[in-house]
Amino acid sequence: MFNFTTLPPLSLYIHVPWCVRKCPYCDFNSHKSPDNLPEASYIDALIRDLEQEMPSVWGRTVQNIFIGGGTPSLFSAEAYERLFSSIRALIPLSPHAEITLEANPGTFEAQRFSDYRDLGINRLSIGVQSFNDQSLTALGRIHDSKQAIKAIETAHKVGFDNFNLDLMFGLPHQTEKTARHDVATAIALAPSHISYYQLTLEPNTLFYQNPPTLPDEDPIIDWQIANQQQLAEAGYQQYEVSAYAKGKNRCQHNLNYWQFGDYLGIGAGAHGKITDAAKQTITRRSKQKQPQAFIDTAGSPSVILTEEVISKRDIGFEFMLNALRLTDGFPTPLFYQHAGLPISHIDKALQYAEQEGLLTRDIHFIRPTEKGQRYLNVLIELFLPE
Secondary structure: OOOOOOOOOEEEEEEEOEEOOOOOOOOOOOEEOOOOOOHHHHHHHHHHHHHHHHHHHOOOOEEEEEEEEOOHHHOOHHHHHHHHHHHHHHOOEEEEEEEEEEEOHHHOOHHHHHHHHHHOOOEEEEEEEOOOHHHHHHOOOOOOHHHHHHHHHHHHHOOOOOEEEEEEEOOOOOOHHHHHHHHHHHHHOOOOEEEEEEOOOOOOOHHHHOOOOOOOHHHHHHHHHHHHHHHHHOOOEEEEOOEEEOOOOOOHHHHHHHOOOEEEEEOOOOEEEEEEOOOOEEEEEEEOOOHHHHHHHOOOHHHEEEEEEOOOOOHHHHHHHHHOOEOOOEEOHHHHHHHOOOHHHHHHHHHHHHHOOOEEEOOOEEEEOHHHHHOHHHHHHOOOOO
């Protein structure tokens, strides 16, 4: 039996499922935008979806919002103004809430982003991926390096002092020189946050079906180490497997995921996780993936595609799958607070991981070691239920 004496922080995730073009490496729930984007009907559906979710979170405050996709920057500021008005009417929103919107450099317009800023969107996540035109073409991106740089300069100009750049390495035809240039260019453009991760060939993508020629693994690791050093020297502190922040500009929404917080998920294919103190349960659910199916069913039980109550048997793995991604680990009491069980519930796996030099622990903190970070998948698998 779980024992939740307090509830975790609550975030809100909003999914916008359309892109100008589907990238061949992308495994997110995204779809090519129709000629007439159903912006108004989709916003209506998002509001109905949130209304239906409200009984599960009565009395709770949303600490942060993340609008992901797809390409959320395809939607107008007027659409988001209507959505935010409904959100604020339905659920309390922290006055210090971090509100992030994902943006594609190919859809960047100064006036639109200035309007986003005026609405209260105070953080952007810009999907640059590379500053090399050959790499961008291979990735199927709709922007080139000049557009990427202009988008970042525009973000600064319209008042976004907190934004993330997405960068990938291990790209088709990439060399050490172009990999180093990508990171150096990103640093020079002075974002507050950089997400830096390796391209992986995910199932259900075009790249998985027709793999491109990628660099060998050994040099990729060398590039990664060199570029991590470059980021550190520029003041970007690595706080998660692929996340680097200057100062206090860590992504609050993602931190809530990694610390096993709660989150409402609204929109086509959105996922949510909600703790119920009265029922002593944690429930995950996802929504209809196809945009039209979501629009048609939003506000009704049929919008829910999957629903699962997390078992006591699985809770250790579920928690550690997220928390061990953090380079500083997590406070030991957090397991009890967010998983509803004493830390002794996973003591056997913790002991073994400690003996193998994969983590360190005491009554205050549990941290992956450098070895644990290097073999993170091995470490996490120790917490799989027997």
